Amino acid sequence: MEERLYDLIFICRPATPEEDVNKIVATLEHSATEHGGKVDKVERWGTRRLAYRVAKHREGFYVYLVVRGTKADMIKELERRLKVADPVIKYQTIRLDEELKRQSKLARHRERRAGRRPRKPAAAPQAPPAAEQAAPAN
């Protein structure tokens, strides 16, 4: 099966000690590898203000993971672990691979169009800036 890419964000209670957060991340990594997946990236955003109250907290410690895997069971297991974990007050998994595929497709499309443009004399000066803008957007 085709490999899938997921964004996984979870929020811990603001009072959670750093070790507990590390422990949760470690268990997630472990169970991801157990199910044939891999954690690509771990980002700790730190304590941020929540847009609304969650479990009576106005602040939360955000952790952002990028996970890739082929089995749907992996996400099921990761979410179950987050649900069970006491310090975690909220989590969200989003499948991203299809959107990234669409993004790269659109970028390719645009590059091809930009490459074609210089043939027309009127559009020629506009083509180089378009190509330059395309690069940072990705």
Next chain:
Amino acid sequence: MADQPKNEPPAAPEATPPATPQRAEGRSSGPPRREGGYGGGGGGPRREGGPPGGGSGGPGGPRRGKRQFFRKKKVCRFCVEHVDFIDYKKAELLQAFVQDRGKILPRRMTGTCSRHQRWLGEAIKRARNIALMPFATEL
């Protein structure tokens, strides 16, 4: 007031008794009809000039024609920057496309193209789910 209608209906139903009810009815039902008329008239220009139409709906006709000359063509911000994917994690960026209370702004206000508006709405909803953006601001 109460005696007059009771006494006079048989004699002169058209003169005084109907006059008072008509006035009362006129006050209650008249203005809404007029507003409805303005609203219907505003329906036409709303397609192009939504925000100003809401503010100056009262003056109506004469201004409506002028406004077309001053309207600036809005351009989709995401198209200009060639954005292929709207990141739900950039809450500050998304904040520009919601009202103060957290409602998603319509396309006619922001000028976003339909494709990007669709992606934008999705991103805002994702951000809301993970508490990066409010569903509704608490006051």
